[in-house]
Amino acid sequence: MLKVGVLALQGSVSEHIDMLSGINNVLPVKVKTIEQINEVDALILPGGESTTMGKLLVAFNLLDSLKKRIIDGMPVWGTCAGMILLSNKLLPKTHTHLAVMDICVRRNAYGSQAASFETTAIIPSISSDPIPLTFIRAPYIESVGKQVEILCRVDNNIVAARENNMLATSFHPEVTNNDSVHRYFVGMIENII
Amino acid sequence: MGNRFKLNKNLAQMFKGGVIMDVVNAEEAKIAEEAGAIAVMALERVPSDIRRDGGVARMSDPKMIKEIIEAVSIPVMAKVRIGHIVEAQVIQSLGVDFIDESEVLTPADEMYHIEKRQFDIPFVCGAKNLGEALRRIAEGASMMRTKGEAGTGNVVEAVRHMRTINSEMRKLQSAPKEELMTYAKEMMAPFDLVEYVAKHGKLPVVNFAAGGIATPADAALMMQLGCDGVFVGSGIFKSNNPAKRAKAIVKAVTFHNDPKIIAEVSEGLGEAMRGIEISKVETEFAKRGW
Numbered sequence: 309m310l311k312v313g314v315l316a317l318q319g320s321v322s323e324h325i326d327m328l329s330g331i332n333n334v335l336p337v338k339v340k341t342i343e344q345i346n347e348v349d350a351l352i353l354p355g356g357e358s359t360t361m362g363k364l365l366v367a368f369n370l371l372d373s374l375k376k377r378i379i380d381g382m383p384v385w386g387t388c389a390g391m392i393l394l395s396n397k398l399l400p401k402t403h404t405h406l407a408v409m410d411i412c413v414r415r416n417a418y419g420s421q422a423a424s425f426e427t428t429a430i431i432p433s434i435s436s437d438p439i440p441l442t443f444i445r446a447p448y449i450e451s452v453g454k455q456v457e458i459l460c461r462v463d464n465n466i467v468a469a470r471e472n473n474m475l476a477t478s479f480h481p482e483v484t485n486n487d488s489v490h491r492y493f494v495g496m497i498e499n500i501i
Numbered sequence: 502m503g504n505r506f507k508l509n510k511n512l513a514q515m516f517k518g519g520v521i522m523d524v525v526n527a528e529e530a531k532i533a534e535e536a537g538a539i540a541v542m543a544l545e546r547v548p549s550d551i552r553r554d555g556g557v558a559r560m561s562d563p564k565m566i567k568e569i570i571e572a573v574s575i576p577v578m579a580k581v582r583i584g585h586i587v588e589a590q591v592i593q594s595l596g597v598d599f600i601d602e603s604e605v606l607t608p609a610d611e612m613y614h615i616e617k618r619q620f621d622i623p624f625v626c627g628a629k630n631l632g633e634a635l636r637r638i639a640e641g642a643s644m645m646r647t648k649g650e651a652g653t654g655n656v657v658e659a660v661r662h663m664r665t666i667n668s669e670m671r672k673l674q675s676a677p678k679e680e681l682m683t684y685a686k687e688m689m690a691p692f693d694l695v696e697y698v699a700k701h702g703k704l705p706v707v708n709f710a711a712g713g714i715a716t717p718a719d720a721a722l723m724m725q726l727g728c729d730g731v732f733v734g735s736g737i738f739k740s741n742n743p744a745k746r747a748k749a750i751v752k753a754v755t756f757h758n759d760p761k762i763i764a765e766v767s768e769g770l771g772e773a774m775r776g777i778e779i780s781k782v783e784t785e786f787a788k789r790g791w
Contacts, residue, residue, distance in 0.1 A: 317755050318518035318539060340755065355515050356539065357575055363537040364755055367748075389515070402574075416574060421598040422621050424508045444511050445576065445598070483511045 310497055313339035313348035315374075317364040319356020319389060323482035327490045328352075334494055342373045350383035350497040353390025355444065355480050358415070361389060362405040371406065378408045383473045383497045391476035392447055399450060409474045410453025417448045417465070417478075431460045431468060435488040441467070441479040448478045473500055509623030509643035512576070512598065513707040516540060516644070516730055520720070520751050521709070523547050523734040526565060527572035533737070536747035540576040540599065542732065543569045548605045548652025549735035549774065552784070558606040560588040566595050578625070583790045584610025593622050599644070600624045604789035605651045605734075614790065617641030627711065629662045629787055631669035631698070632688030636791075638706055639691045645704060647728070648787040649712015652735050654776030656719040658787055659712045663726045666708070673699040712787070715740070715773045717753030717766050724757035739774040746770050 314324045316338035328336035339345050351374075353361070365371040378384050378394075386394040386409075393405040397412040418424070424445060428438040441462065449466035452458060460468035460477075467478040475496065481489040519539030524530040530541045545561040546554065560581050570577050576598035581588035583602055588609070592600050602615055602624055617624040618641035627648035628634035634645045647666075649659030673684060673695060685695040697705050710723030711732035720731045731754055733747075740746045749766035756762040779785075 316518070320514050321518065323514060356517070357515070357519060359534060359575060360519055360537045360539050360751065364752070367537075367752060420570075420596045421509070421512055421576065421623065422593070422596065424512065426504060426508060442508070442511060444508065444515055480511065483514060 309333055309335045310350065310494065311335050311337060311348045312494070312497065313337050313344065313351045315351060315353050315361070315390075316340045317356075317361050319354040319361065320387070320480065320482050321354050324352050324354050324387075324490075327482050327487050330487055331491060331494055341368075342370060345370065345374055345377060348382075349501055350385075350493070351377075352493070353384065353386040353393050354482065355388040355390065358389040358392035358405065361393060365393075365405065375406050375408060378406065378474065381473050381500065383475075383493070383500050385475040385477070385493045387477050387480050387482060388444065388446055391449075391478060394474060394476055409471050409476060410456055411449045411469055411471070411476060412451045413447045414450050415447045416445055418443060418446055421445055427462060429460055429462060433459055434492045437488075439481070439486050439488045440484045442483050443467075443479050446478045449476070470496075505621055506618065506641065506643065510706050512623055513625070513644035516709070517707060518755060519730045520747075520754050521578065521730070521732045522737055522747060523732070524569065524738070527568040529738055529743075530569045530573045530577075532744050533747060534573045534575050536744055537751035538575060538747065539730070540578055541569065541573060542601060542734075543577060543579045543597075544605075547735040547738060548786070549654070549739050550652075551605065552652045552782075560585070560592065560606070563591065563595055566592070566597060570596060580606055581615075582606040583608040584613050584615060586615055589615055589620060589624075593620055598622065602626050602642075604648055604786045608789050614640055625709070627787070627790070628666065630665045630688070631673075632690045633791065634666060634704060634708070635688070635690035635694040635698070638694060638704065642706065644707050644709065646709040646711040646732055647723075649710070649714070650779055650782060651712045651786050653713045653779065653782060654715040654736060654739075654774040655713045655779060656715070656722065657713065657779060659710050659714060659723060660726065662712075662787075663710060663723060663728060667727055670698050670702055670704075674702045714750075715776060716770075717749045717763055720750045721753045721757035721763050724754055730754065735774055740770070740772065742771040746773070
């Protein structure tokens with residue numbers, strides 16, 4: 309049984325837990341302490357507010373332990389705010405959080421809620437069928453480092469990428485009824501650990 | 502409309518487990534963001550000042566709202582009067598992320614709430630009971646909150662509203678199907694939404710606590726009662742150390758089941774807003790709207 313954590317400081321936590329519950333051989337757990345972080349095989353950083361989650365990671369001394377686990381190879385997936393937490397460069401320029409993934413992320417890249425949108429795309433490494441992509445006040449990736457594989461672009465902007473044990477998506481698979489990306493992440497975990 | 506409503510409900514989902522703070526200028530908005538608020542609510546006066554000063558409370562100055570949007574990267578909400586279609590159009594045109602059709606402002610229409618499905622951006626509305634919540638959702642609200650009694654610093658009404666909604670949801674969940682239409686009639690709620698609640702045991706949108714929350718323990722109480730997050734109005738900027746209290750409330754919401762953390766963050770916060778007993782309240786905001 310794979311123990312897959314969802315960082316439960318704030319945001320779309322129960323949505324990720326529900327998606328993971330439908331996958332065989334996965335035990336989804338909410339995590340918000342160092343002990344819990346150290347017990348999981350992999351971790352999802354959910355959607356929500358990156359500034360809020362970033363501050364709580366610091367206030368409760370979770371940042372360093374989490375960063376260490378990711379650097380040591382724990383599989384991690386950030387959706388939207390989670391992608392911002394992973395990124396090592398943010399635009400407009402502001403301080404980074406975990407800074408473990410070599411991607412430059414533009415926060416709130418599409419504008420206010422009126423610009424939030426839904427589309428579909430085929431992401432070959434994830435699924436041969438089109439999957440729904442939901443963007444909510446979303447960021448996108450402006451540029452990536454050499455080790456980073458670009459998984460998906462929408463309107464020429466990078467919206468999904470992978471660097472070894474790290475996966476980042478601008479969109480929110482957890483609010484759709486399609487679990488392809490969750491299954492891809494579980495596959496990633498199985499290959500890594 | 503279908504697509505917008507879904508995207509708007511999704512934004513509210515991203516707020517879960519967070520605190521939304523009332524602010525009256527860009528400076529307060531920055532303090533709120535720095536404290537870890539997931540969004541700020543722009544308004545002209547906090548509810549306790551509206552109570553004290555009286556008069557008609559309206560939508561805020563667009564200039565102030567624009568300054569707040571400029572000042573922070575987190576979502577910005579703004580209040581409009583119940584039924585004031587044009588205030589809502591104006592707020593939407595400013596690039597605000599979420600509209601609160603709020604009983605805290607003086608209602609513009611005593612009969613009709615805004616038809617919220619006409620708008621691209623989401624609305625949050627207050628409710629005292631399940632029927633009221635389902636009526637607002639049917640009008641297109643993407644998020645609900647308890648009405649509580651804003652500006653009192655007294656959590657008792659928010660507790661009453663949340664407990665009422667919970668107990669009405671439990672009643673629907675355990676009712677045989679043939680009784681649901683009668684419940685829909687009694688609570689004046691659309692049948693399809695009554696059926697939804699009977700099946701799922703929860704509202705189809707995110708539900709926050711609001712109205713009278715003044716301390717970290719108040720916020721954690723509302724979370725333990727099943728709210729998805731918390732609005733704090735006068736409670737923060739009417740206390741004597743807003744930044745510290747705001748941070749403490751954010752932490753208490755995330756760790757609402759951990760009394761040790763709530764104790765720790767409640768230490769030395771200074772004086773909370775003074776607060777008033779509900780029986781001494783002259784205008785009950787919660788009675789506005791239906």
